[in-house]
Amino acid sequence: MLFLYACDTTGPETEVVPPEEEPPPPPQADCRPAPGNPAGFEAIRGQVKRPAEQLQHRLSEADPQFAGIYISDDGLLTLAVAGNDIQASAELDAAVRHEMRSGLLRTADLAQRSGGAAIQAVTADFTFRELAAWRETVTARVLGSRRFPHVISSFIDEAENRVMLGVDARHFHAGSIGQLRQFASETLGIPETALVIFADQPDLEDGEWDDAHEPAFRTAAVAGAGIGLSDDGEDASDLSGSIQARQRPLVGGLRIRFGSSSLCTMGFFGTAGEREVMVTNAHCSVLPHRTGSTIYWQGARNNDDDEIGIELDGGDPTMEACVEMNDDCWPCKWSDAALVQLNAEVPRLPENIAKTTVESTDWMSNGSLIIDTDDPVFTVVGLETSLIQGMEVHKVGGNSGWGSGPVTRTCYDSRRSSHGFILQCQNRARYSTDGGGTSGSPVFVRLPQENHPDVPNPVAIAGIHWGSSARDTPGGYSAFSPLSGILTDLPLLEVARVTPPASAALRAD
Secondary structure, eight states, X not given: OBOOXXXXXXXXXXXXXXXXXXXOOOOOXXXXXXXXXXXTHHHHHHTOOOGGGHHHHHHHHHOTTEEEEEEOXXXXXXXXXXXXXXXXXXXXXXXXXXXXXXXXXXXXXXXXHHTTTOEXXXXXXXOHHHHHHHHHHHIIIIITOTTSTTEEEEEEETTTTEEEEEEEGXXXXXXXXXXXXXXXXXXXXXXXXXXXXXXXXXXXEOOBOOOSOOOSOOOSOOSXXXXXXXOTTOOGGGOOSBTTSOOXXXXXXXXXXXXXXXXXXXXXXXXEXXXXXXXXXXXXXXXXXXXXXXXXXXXXXXXXXXXXXXXXEOOOOBGGGOSBOOTTOOOEESOSOEEEEEOTTSOEEEEEEEOBSOOBOSTXXXXXXXXXXXXXXXXXXXXXXXXXXXXXXXXXXXXXXXXXXXXXXXXXXXXXXXXXEEEEEEEEEOOOOOSTTOTTXXXXXXXXXGGOTTSSSXXXXXXXXXXXXXXXXTTOEEEEEEHHHHHHHOXXXXXXXXXXXXXXXXXXX
């Protein structure tokens, strides 16, 4: 971790907070930056390896001229290489093919569109390590500074080979662009051609809240009795009807309740030490993004046994989670994820996600909410931690059912003014969402059935849905935390999946 920057608590500018948001906590003191940049500034930052970008850094080690990896509009796995040579080096080509053979990048979508082998190379202006260094600087000094209150995102666009800086579209004008460009060039030393400043839409959390008090009844013991998730005697054939209705056994993708009548979605299952847990969003809590004692229900809450568990870890932000200390000294986190300790007596199928009858591939159209009784579940067989632009992801849950779409933005940083922290390295995708109740939906990639013939509908967990941008408009997007960030924030989590693995070819790291 590099702690090079600090709060500047002086100056006339203040954070502009939308009326519906609460102001952030006051910045902490004693973290003022030293003047200028240290020796080896760019080289040091270029070595910072974010959890979601391990693939890119492995490829950079194979060839320092590596500039990015993504799936093109015509479905080809594309390598960007800095310089004038349009051919990828033999070392880089071999490294990418190794990743595909070992299971990373081996999704059903990519295998179908590229035949699992087609790779094209394009030239680029900047290496990935250069872009990564400038991105860290922009996040710490611009996104994390109240000098620029309308900047809402920063990330690397590997297809464009640029660092992207998003300004709230409501405040996007020539004056704000000029001020940002001058600061980035003259103060931060970022080449003008390496930075794109654009009008961005703020992300909105997709929960539905009711602030009344929780019901008074409680079930018996919440704690599980031992390590591991028991599914003895449970059968997916018992699932039918809507994912919004009470379902037993529990599976990922079902609607859950907390507080009085607040709605979110059950993500996926696992263990944390000796506790059996479910993952949902950290904002799906009576204390959003802070550990409390929120109780969760699955069902209408008419009976005590509708209660399924209690909050275990609220995914609290910390200063230590920041890649670099930002100018306002806000704490950071890598995901909008929390752990719920499950009631021991609630039946569940921990390796499964509900599969509904109709998939939506259109951002503006919801998928089905009705469980497919002939083919009721997806089966988790692995973990996907190498998401790239253009890769297809799926989600099930909330008010929008089963939807899928391409990843459009990877590892973007967002200042969450309403909660007072920096949310690092999130993703956007074009799967459907319908606002309230979708938060917490499991996000996954489908895997080739022929590679996992012994399980129905094999998938790898890729993350958890938490929000949307430009909701209810044709140009909108969904937002989700990648699995790599969830595992970083919640290091005790072990994701439940079919064991032994259905295919030894799938890697989890």
